[in-house]
Amino acid sequence: MTRLPFxxxxxxxxxxxxxxxxxxxxxxxxxxxxxxxxxxKASPEWQARITPDESLAACxxxxxxxxxxxxxxxxxxxxxxxxxxxxxxxxxxxKEGYKVANNGRGGQFSDPPGTVAGGNCFAxxxxxxxxxxxxxxxxxxxxxxxxRKYDPDAIxxxxxxxxxxxxxxxxxxxxxxxxxxxxxxxxxxDVLAYLFDPESPVNK
Amino acid sequence: xxNKAAANAAIEETKGLGMKLPILGxxxxxxxxxxxxxxxxxxxxxxxDSEKEIERYRQMLSDPFSNPGFLAVDRGEVLWSEKRGxxxxxxxxxxLGEGPGKLDGAFAKLPRYFADADRVMDTEQRLLWCMDKLxxxxxxxxxxxxxxxxxxxxxxxxxxxxIANKSSGMKIEPQLKHAKELEMAAVGEELFYRRGGVxxxxxxxxxxxxxxxxxxxxLPNLSVPGPAAQATMASWPTYxxxxxxxxxxxxxxxxxxxxxxxxxxxxxxxxxTALTMFLQKQAAGGEIAVPSIKR
Numbered sequence: 001m002t003r004l005p006f007x008x009x010x011x012x013x014x015x016x017x018x019x020x021x022x023x024x025x026x027x028x029x030x031x032x033x034x035x036x037x038x039x040x041k042a043s044p045e046w047q048a049r050i051t052p053d054e055s056l057a058a059c060x061x062x063x064x065x066x067x068x069x070x071x072x073x074x075x076x077x078x079x080x081x082x083x084x085x086x087x088x089x090x091x092x093x094x095k096e097g098y099k100v101a102n103n104g105r106g107g108q109f110s111d112p113p114g115t116v117a118g119g120n121c122f123a124x125x126x127x128x129x130x131x132x133x134x135x136x137x138x139x140x141x142x143x144x145x146x147x148r149k150y151d152p153d154a155i156x157x158x159x160x161x162x163x164x165x166x167x168x169x170x171x172x173x174x175x176x177x178x179x180x181x182x183x184x185x186x187x188x189x190d191v192l193a194y195l196f197d198p199e200s201p202v203n204k
Numbered sequence: 205x206x207n208k209a210a211a212n213a214a215i216e217e218t219k220g221l222g223m224k225l226p227i228l229g230x231x232x233x234x235x236x237x238x239x240x241x242x243x244x245x246x247x248x249x250x251x252x253d254s255e256k257e258i259e260r261y262r263q264m265l266s267d268p269f270s271n272p273g274f275l276a277v278d279r280g281e282v283l284w285s286e287k288r289g290x291x292x293x294x295x296x297x298x299x300l301g302e303g304p305g306k307l308d309g310a311f312a313k314l315p316r317y318f319a320d321a322d323r324v325m326d327t328e329q330r331l332l333w334c335m336d337k338l339x340x341x342x343x344x345x346x347x348x349x350x351x352x353x354x355x356x357x358x359x360x361x362x363x364x365x366x367i368a369n370k371s372s373g374m375k376i377e378p379q380l381k382h383a384k385e386l387e388m389a390a391v392g393e394e395l396f397y398r399r400g401g402v403x404x405x406x407x408x409x410x411x412x413x414x415x416x417x418x419x420x421x422x423l424p425n426l427s428v429p430g431p432a433a434q435a436t437m438a439s440w441p442t443y444x445x446x447x448x449x450x451x452x453x454x455x456x457x458x459x460x461x462x463x464x465x466x467x468x469x470x471x472x473x474x475x476x477t478a479l480t481m482f483l484q485k486q487a488a489g490g491e492i493a494v495p496s497i498k499r
Contacts, residue, residue, distance in 0.1 A: 025390065025394075026387060026390050026391050026394060030387070030391060031391055031394045031395065031398070033474075034391050034395065034474045034475045034478055035395070035398075035475055037470070037473050037474040037475060038469045038470050038473040038474060038475030038476060039466065039467045039468075039469060039470070039475070040470070041468075041470055042467030042468065043467075046467035047467070049400060049401050049402055049465070049466070049467070050400035050401060050466055050467065051400075052398075052399065052400060056399055056400070056404060059399060060397065060398050060399055060406075063397045063408070107401065107402045107403060107465035108462050108463065108465055109462055109466075109467060109468045110462055117402075122419060123418050123419055124418065132420075133419045133420050134419065134420075135416070135417045135418045135419050135420075135421075136415075136416050136417045137409070137410065137413075137416050137417075137418060137423075173409050175402070175403040175404055175405070176404060180402045180403070180404070181402070182402050182403065
């Protein structure tokens with residue numbers, strides 16, 4: 001007889017716990033309504049930029065720690081979005097590549113129309129070891145080409161990574177520069193030269 | 205301005221240059237970079253030197269004559285009691301959560317749920333509500349001046365500075381009782397991790413790991429509750445030396461979304477309040493010292 005209320009209590013607290021859990025994770029519709037309240041006045045073009053595609057939606061759902069089946073699906077999907085140069089030449093001009101790597105402009109609502117976007121690589125990566133102002137959100141890329149003996153496969157993988165980081169690392173923190181049209185093909189080739197040209201300060 | 209201390213104070217700013225970076229800003233930035241570079245290459249200074257420097261910084265923070273942010277506090281105090289609007293009323297009857305006109309500690313508990321509006325509001329949203337309901341003030345004009353600029357004062361910045369200063373020395377006390385407050389905090393957490401924009405950036409891209417930098421600028425890890433979140437949230441509103449202006453969390457989040465390559469966030473809107481609520485939750489217990497001064 002005394003057990004019954006105890007079990008009822010235990011059940012009740014379990015249910016309360018479940019309710020608290022439900023409160024912890026709002027529905028996608030609720031989250032989207034907040035996004036609309038704050039960004040709903042932006043133009044359709046800007047709206048499209050914050051409407052996650054299939055891969056990004058999965059990254060958001062799992063806070064980037066996607067299950068392995070999802071990871072494979074992302075790599076396959078994003079690899080299909082990588083465009084390689086028609087002539088097969090992946091390396092451009094390292095001096096131009098430096099300018100792209102050092103330019104943090106573009107894509108911000110404060111940018112005047114027609115602003116040429118940069119890759120802003122230094123914000124997150126060490127590149128030229130002589131440059132002291134570099135970020136640490138990404139790994140150091142100093143001596144990147146030299147360390148890889150300027151291997152053509154490494155060049156192709158780096159091109160793929162810059163063009164679409166998620167084609168190499170699912171839910172990578174790095175932007176998908178080519179796929180999202182932040183950088184054009186020539187800019188990516190120039191950045192690649194900055195990483196892989198033996199004359200580039202990155203490899204000195 | 206004591207540039208060195210200001211540079212030291214810039215603990216959680218990203219390196220995004222101000223929209224119209226004045227020469228002073230560039231000089232301060234250069235000082236910050238020199239300092240940080242010094243930290244990278246030179247030997248660490250003796251502990252007592254650092255402590256002296258921190259103490260000097262603390263004194264400057266609490267010295268109304270060194271921190272121009274206190275001018276905003278003074279302007280806000282005047283605005284608070286000034287009769288304005290079609291009702292020729294002051295804001296003195298405005299209820300910021302602790303009761304009409306009760307300012308002490310009110311900021312430490314914002315954002316919070318307000319029954320009369322049936323919604324969760326932050327300081328700026330509540331001020332706009334009171335301006336509209338109590339004063340009959342044209343909030344279009346107030347909103348047009350939401351961020352101050354050269355020759356353009358912002359009532360919202362000044363009033364928020366005044367109100368926040370009334371919680372200085374108190375601890376951040378997030379209000380998580382009402383269902384709508386809980387929803388705000390939960391949605392804020394989701395938004396913190398939501399990626400988007402041409403760069404696929406979320407708040408978490410820069411603020412979910414320990415000891416990271418963007419260029420030379422240190423990034424606080426706001427994904428976990430504790431000292432980094434406390435130090436961040438307890439120091440807003442702040443006087444931004446690079447912008448020669450007092451700024452509130454509304455401006456900080458607006459600028460974060462700019463650097464995230466997201467669209468312009470609507471001022472005083474729900475996603476910003478949700479993020480603020482989440483960040484206050486991470487910062488619970490942090491001792492408020494505002495207005496602070498930062499790069």
